[in-house]
Amino acid sequence: MITREPEFFPPPKGMLGRIGRGVIFSCREAGLAGIMLVQAILATRFMFTRRARREIIDQMFMAGIKSLKVITVVAVFTGMILALQTGIELRKFNQEVNIGTAVMVSMLREMGPFMTGLILAACVGSAIAAQIGTMVVSEEVAALEIMSIDPVRFLVMPRLVAMTIMTPALAFYTCILGVIGGGIVGATQLGVSWQAYIDNATRFADVKDLYVGILKGVLFGIIITTVSCHEGFATTQGAVGVGLSTRQAVVTSFLLLLIVGYMVTRLFYV
Amino acid sequence: MRAKCINRELTTEVIVGAFMMTVLLGLGYFTIILSRQAWFIEQQPLDVRFAHVMGLRDGDNVVCRGMPIGTVDRLELRQDGVHVLANLESPVTLHEDYVITVVTTSILGGRHLEINEGTHSLPIVEREFYDGTPPYDLIGDAAAVVNGLRKGLVEEGTIENFRKTSEQLRDITTRINEGEGLLGRLVSKDDTLYNDIAASAKALREITGRLQEGKSTIGKLLSDDDKIYKDLTATVASLRAVAERLESGKSTLGKLMSDDAEIYKDLAEATASAKRIAENLEKGEGLIGRMLTDDSLYDDVSSTVKEARDTMEDMREASPVSTFSSIFFGAF
Numbered sequence A: 001m002i003t004r005e006p007e008f009f010p011p012p013k014g015m016l017g018r019i020g021r022g023v024i025f026s027c028r029e030a031g032l033a034g035i036m037l038v039q040a041i042l043a044t045r046f047m048f049t050r051r052a053r054r055e056i057i058d059q060m061f062m063a064g065i066k067s068l069k070v071i072t073v074v075a076v077f078t079g080m081i082l083a084l085q086t087g088i089e090l091r092k093f094n095q096e097v098n099i100g101t102a103v104m105v106s107m108l109r110e111m112g113p114f115m116t117g118l119i120l121a122a123c124v125g126s127a128i129a130a131q132i133g134t135m136v137v138s139e140e141v142a143a144l145e146i147m148s149i150d151p152v153r154f155l156v157m158p159r160l161v162a163m164t165i166m167t168p169a170l171a172f173y174t175c176i177l178g179v180i181g182g183g184i185v186g187a188t189q190l191g192v193s194w195q196a197y198i199d200n201a202t203r204f205a206d207v208k209d210l211y212v213g214i215l216k217g218v219l220f221g222i223i224i225t226t227v228s229c230h231e232g233f234a235t236t237q238g239a240v241g242v243g244l245s246t247r248q249a250v251v252t253s254f255l256l257l258l259i260v261g262y263m264v265t266r267l268f269y270v
Numbered sequence B: 001m002r003a004k005c006i007n008r009e010l011t012t013e014v015i016v017g018a019f020m021m022t023v024l025l026g027l028g029y030f031t032i033i034l035s036r037q038a039w040f041i042e043q044q045p046l047d048v049r050f051a052h053v054m055g056l057r058d059g060d061n062v063v064c065r066g067m068p069i070g071t072v073d074r075l076e077l078r079q080d081g082v083h084v085l086a087n088l089e090s091p092v093t094l095h096e097d098y099v100i101t102v103v104t105t106s107i108l109g110g111r112h113l114e115i116n117e118g119t120h121s122l123p124i125v126e127r128e129f130y131d132g133t134p135p136y137d138l139i140g141d142a143a144a145v146v147n148g149l150r151k152g153l154v155e156e157g158t159i160e161n162f163r164k165t166s167e168q169l170r171d172i173t174t175r176i177n178e179g180e181g182l183l184g185r186l187v188s189k190d191d192t193l194y195n196d197i198a199a200s201a202k203a204l205r206e207i208t209g210r211l212q213e214g215k216s217t218i219g220k221l222l223s224d225d226d227k228i229y230k231d232l233t234a235t236v237a238s239l240r241a242v243a244e245r246l247e248s249g250k251s252t253l254g255k256l257m258s259d260d261a262e263i264y265k266d267l268a269e270a271t272a273s274a275k276r277i278a279e280n281l282e283k284g285e286g287l288i289g290r291m292l293t294d295d296s297l298y299d300d301v302s303s304t305v306k307e308a309r310d311t312m313e314d315m316r317e318a319s320p321v322s323t324f325s326s327i328f329f330g331a332f
Helices: A014-046 A050-063 A065-091 A096-137 A140-146 A151-188 A194-204 A207-233 A238-269 B002-035 B138-155 B158-177 B181-187 B192-213 B216-222 B227-248 B251-257 B262-283 B286-293 B295-330
Strands: B044-050 B061-064 B067-078 B081-088 B099-106 B109-116
Touching (some): A014 A207, A050 A096, A065 A096, A065 B002, A096 A151, A096 A194, A096 A207, A151 A194, A151 A207, A151 B002, A207 A238, A207 B002, B044 B067, B181 B192, B192 B216, B262 B286, B286 B295
Antiparallel strands (some): B061 B067, B067 B081
């Protein structure tokens, strides 16, 4: 049962009461989100049905292709900024040729997946939360349940699959464009030839860096979808509630991206 | 309407599929590039044994003459050391004095396996595994240098020496600032010493100017005109000729200076004779001695000379008469 009835609780007493209620509600929300995620994963057994496939393709188009313009600009300028900042410092040691390594490793390990995650959380996650939230407040989700259509399978699973596929793909795309942006800065601002830049970039980066970045992309896609869908389903209080859910989905996604990103780095590199 | 909807769905699927295919191809390409595996090139295995590999990792480059020729495949820790198993894309022939070592790639870190093939004139070495040279530990060496510096600075009293030296320098500068000593006087506001030095410099400049203009003897000597030099050369040549003549015993002076003592003996004998004559003269012996010592003889000679003069006078006066008489009587 996804649809929730409005709940009213007596106001908490004192500071400890508020903190306790916050902790309990947070755990409850995390539990509900986890249950929804497991349900969505279990529902992936239906992902190859014609209707589900159609929905997944649509979601991939919406989440991935329509975000390309923003991601392209962000990725190129992220790489350019990284190259410029690193190159300015390395120039003091006459080592600006090493910006290729700095940009490539930074983009593959952290910046590529993280920037992609931020953009998708802001663009796609907020859209998911708003869309589902609107469906909830307009009781479309309740109607689905009345018709014995599983909202998780119908709404969450296609988005989860689409985001789990598209986020690492877009993260890789971001990495490539970031490296190209760094090369442009190296060639035009720092006097590093393109060939030297690419040689240096590929010399120190590792396959592990590439696939850890891809793994982060997968995790970020799951996080964004889960948080956004959960916040959408938790929407109450009409249009105001939709706005609150959308904001809460973006904020929670950002925080979780940072925390999970750190934990993955800690797991693989320390 | 349905056809339009199907077309839109198809377009969406094609775009998403093309994007995913592009990403997968890029991912595969990057996987090949970053894994540094030459999958389509026949590779030559190389096994090198090290005591320590200083953090060399799988996938690090193998470099020969500055050119990457392969990668490190894996590292194995065995009883006899660390075996580095590398795959070389270009075959390398190692000679007796080969050197294989682990080198730091850049200041930012990273390692690679450096191969020096050795002297080509020496025999080729082919072994199951090769011995690597212990890596050059830059950080360790730097630490040793720092420790040495610290020991020198702290334990051997270099800092104390610096402190004393700085105190002495401070003392010197204080004295200079106070106008003590030559430097102090030069630095002080009193221009006397400066004026003296300036005057000396001016005088020196005038002297050097005169010398350059060829005035005075030294100036002439220094001038481009070599007349004096020639004169001096000629004089020296003459002196040398005179000296040679003196040495060879030619001329009187030369004979006097020669080792032959004959003239000296003659002179000694002559001197002795003169001495004896002088003694005889002093004693009044002989005619001259008596003339020197006895005045009567002088008087006699004087009167004799006087008489002879008178006689000659008489004869001069009587000579016309006698001449005429002779002529007159001679006619008969």
